[in-house]
Amino acid sequence: MGSARSDAAGTGGSDADASMLAAHKILIAGGFGAGKTTLVSAISEVRPLLTEERLSSAGAGLDNLRGVAGKTTTTVAMDFGRITISERLVLYLFGVPGQERFWFMWDELAYGALGAVVLADVRRLRDCFPSVNYFETRSLPFVVAINCFDDAPKYDPEEVRIALDLDPAVPALLCDARQLSSVKNVLTTLVESLSAGTQAERRMVSALPPV
Amino acid sequence: MPAGDGREGKDRKWVRRDSGPVVRPYAVTGGRTEPADGEVLDLIAVVVAVGRGGGATDDPIRLTPEHRKILRLCERPMTVADIASDTALPVGVVRVLLADLIMQDAVRVVRNRPAVQLPGNDVLKEILNGLRAL
Numbered sequence: 507m508g509s510a511r512s513d514a515a516g517t518g519g520s521d522a523d524a525s526m527l528a529a530h531k532i533l534i535a536g537g538f539g540a541g542k543t544t545l546v547s548a549i550s551e552v553r554p555l556l557t558e559e560r561l562s563s564a565g566a567g568l569d570n571l572r573g574v575a576g577k578t579t580t581t582v583a584m585d586f587g588r589i590t591i592s593e594r595l596v597l598y599l600f601g602v603p604g605q606e607r608f609w610f611m612w613d614e615l616a617y618g619a620l621g622a623v624v625l626a627d628v629r630r631l632r633d634c635f636p637s638v639n640y641f642e643t644r645s646l647p648f649v650v651a652i653n654c655f656d657d658a659p660k661y662d663p664e665e666v667r668i669a670l671d672l673d674p675a676v677p678a679l680l681c682d683a684r685q686l687s688s689v690k691n692v693l694t695t696l697v698e699s700l701s702a703g704t705q706a707e708r709r710m711v712s713a714l715p716p717v
Numbered sequence: 718m719p720a721g722d723g724r725e726g727k728d729r730k731w732v733r734r735d736s737g738p739v740v741r742p743y744a745v746t747g748g749r750t751e752p753a754d755g756e757v758l759d760l761i762a763v764v765v766a767v768g769r770g771g772g773a774t775d776d777p778i779r780l781t782p783e784h785r786k787i788l789r790l791c792e793r794p795m796t797v798a799d800i801a802s803d804t805a806l807p808v809g810v811v812r813v814l815l816a817d818l819i820m821q822d823a824v825r826v827v828r829n830r831p832a833v834q835l836p837g838n839d840v841l842k843e844i845l846n847g848l849r850a851l
Binding site: 527528557581591615 | 760796802808827840841845847851
């Protein structure tokens, strides 16, 4: 897997470089098949990231534990992209597993994140409800990006906004997760909404660090 | 379980590269699942090797090949996520191994948790410009 990398993070290993590397993260959420992997790979080199997670009761009935009663962890693969903004500034995209049994991973991922993109598929809009709810209750700034699948009916973003009952400060826009320019537009919309301050106030300040 | 030798063919076919590692993840930590210092590093915590790689020769815990691999990667500032991805080790395993290195002063944490406060407008602007330039 991608090991030889020559980008980013300065050239030497000096302490000066160390103190200058800033990493930020944006979460990419949405239902299964909404295009998270596509979006991350459209704008960055996507690499798998394995997380060995404790099995929680959320997996009961889903994770078949027959014969592996002693198994307490499971491996979850996450999409992970890295965008080198400058030598000292790196932006990470984490495609968060949408299934509800992975909720326990979200708090850690969301902690300190700049914000999130919720990818919506108008054919299965309800799949993104949990993500929207999560970011709303956590006051994490987010945008809703409606992924325009070729065979999906076209809706106005405003209709989607109403269907999702979005806060007026939350941008909703159309996108094509395969296109770099479109994905750029989604991410810049998110970051712009942060600096405009409209969503900045939503930002969580009380989130507990994950255990 | 007949192992290898002349039976390379059918019996072993199921173990392919995409089958993932055949060693249980926490085998490389000696079964430890918690970082020795109790500190859970964030996915984008930045760590860096202290000194020029050689530092940890008098190691009390004996460095495994995985420790050394991580140490090499940390010759320049790296995030936990990058280390995990580059070593193809699960994040939890990387945290345990990093804690060992940190406790030996072979690696130090430059920045653990990202700031809860939003970065300043200058940083946001830099991110915006960077994104637009892609």
